[in-house]
Amino acid sequence: MRTPLVTVILPAKDAGAFIGTTLETLTRQFDDPGALKLVAIDDGSRDDTGILMRHYAERFPHATVLVNARPRGLASARNQGLEHVEGDAFCFLDGDDWMQPQRLSVLTRRLHELDCDVLRTDHVTVRDGVRTLATAPYPWRERVVSPRDAILPDDQPTMVDYPFAWAGILHRRVLDDGLAGFTPGLFTAEDRPWIWRLHLQARSFAVVDAPALLYRRGVSTSLTQVRDRRQLDFVRAMAEVIEIVTADREAERFLPKAVWSVLALSSRHLVRSRRMTPGLRAEMRTAVRGLLAKLPDTEAAAVLSRLDGPRRRVLAPHLRAVGRAA
Numbered sequence: 001m002r003t004p005l006v007t008v009i010l011p012a013k014d015a016g017a018f019i020g021t022t023l024e025t026l027t028r029q030f031d032d033p034g035a036l037k038l039v040a041i042d043d044g045s046r047d048d049t050g051i052l053m054r055h056y057a058e059r060f061p062h063a064t065v066l067v068n069a070r071p072r073g074l075a076s077a078r079n080q081g082l083e084h085v086e087g088d089a090f091c092f093l094d095g096d097d098w099m100q101p102q103r104l105s106v107l108t109r110r111l112h113e114l115d116c117d118v119l120r121t122d123h124v125t126v127r128d129g130v131r132t133l134a135t136a137p138y139p140w141r142e143r144v145v146s147p148r149d150a151i152l153p154d155d156q157p158t159m160v161d162y163p164f165a166w167a168g169i170l171h172r173r174v175l176d177d178g179l180a181g182f183t184p185g186l187f188t189a190e191d192r193p194w195i196w197r198l199h200l201q202a203r204s205f206a207v208v209d210a211p212a213l214l215y216r217r218g219v220s221t222s223l224t225q226v227r228d229r230r231q232l233d234f235v236r237a238m239a240e241v242i243e244i245v246t247a248d249r250e251a252e253r254f255l256p257k258a259v260w261s262v263l264a265l266s267s268r269h270l271v272r273s274r275r276m277t278p279g280l281r282a283e284m285r286t287a288v289r290g291l292l293a294k295l296p297d298t299e300a301a302a303v304l305s306r307l308d309g310p311r312r313r314v315l316a317p318h319l320r321a322v323g324r325a326a
Helices: 019-026 051-059 074-084 103-113 191-201 228-247 253-277 279-294 298-305 309-321
Strands: 006-012 035-045 062-068 089-094 118-120 123-127 130-134 168-171 206-208 213-216
Touching: 006 019, 019 035, 019 051, 019 062, 019 074, 035 051, 035 074, 035 089, 051 062, 062 074, 074 089, 074 279, 089 228, 103 168, 130 228, 191 228, 191 253, 206 298, 253 279, 253 298, 253 309, 279 309
Parallel strands: 006 035, 006 089, 035 062, 118 206, 123 213
Antiparallel strands: 089 168, 118 168, 123 130
16 A cells, blocks of 8 residues: 555544535545545544544545544644654645645645745635635745745734644654644644744745635634633743744844734734623733733834834733833
8 A cells, every 4th residue: 555645634623514525625635545644633523523534534545533532622633633644745624624626736746846844825715605815925936945034024924924734735854853733722823833833943935826725714613703711822822932932043033023923913812802701801801911021021112113003002001011111
């Protein structure tokens, strides 16, 4: 039996309404089904997600279905999948998304042609049947560079602000070189520390064109739609980003970008918290203030001086509460 070209890591919880489509599109990625290994993780589902995973696993010569009796979260489930990678490439897919035919065939071929550690792509968002192209925020295509060259500038969207783990493909050597997985227990923003580690540790990177990955927006069970305590995990995620960048050999170069991201995301979550219950809203504000207090003084002052008016107004009372000038 041939070694698969790519391992697809597919965690899902209660995705029965969508995962049949997700899995069906995986059968259309290669002419030879043996080119793909499916690693599906049923993360404590209470619907037929696991049944569908096992049904489709029978259609692939290489397939593993893992079952968590209780939900462990997307980050931990992805880490489970990473332990089962075979072949030279791997990628991630969520249970409510899907791929156009031959996407992975194209990406595995380009990964080898460019001899690259990481390939990233655009993706298509789908909301109420309307499809919209979301472009990877990097101006050059098919150009192999250091991933560090795609982190800056600090005040504009860059590839670390495009943290979608599923928007591309990776060579397994990034694992062999010691790239850590996802922070266990994070239920939201789990991609944020991971994407920073990827761009600081991988050796080569490119953005390429390929058949699309389609990303459902507005799914009621998605954590981007849910307003509960799990949303507070963005604070832990971004605190970890600051730690990762502070420990890097080029911390002085990249800390302003990390601080900018913290302030931008904090502003966004504070606005979203207005729709939370009063108790949870108070928890969010307390958590954000703790995060703001941890920011390095020099970089925080420099970024705040350039922050736009709306964000400054949202952040002002919280910055004053931790002794920072707004």
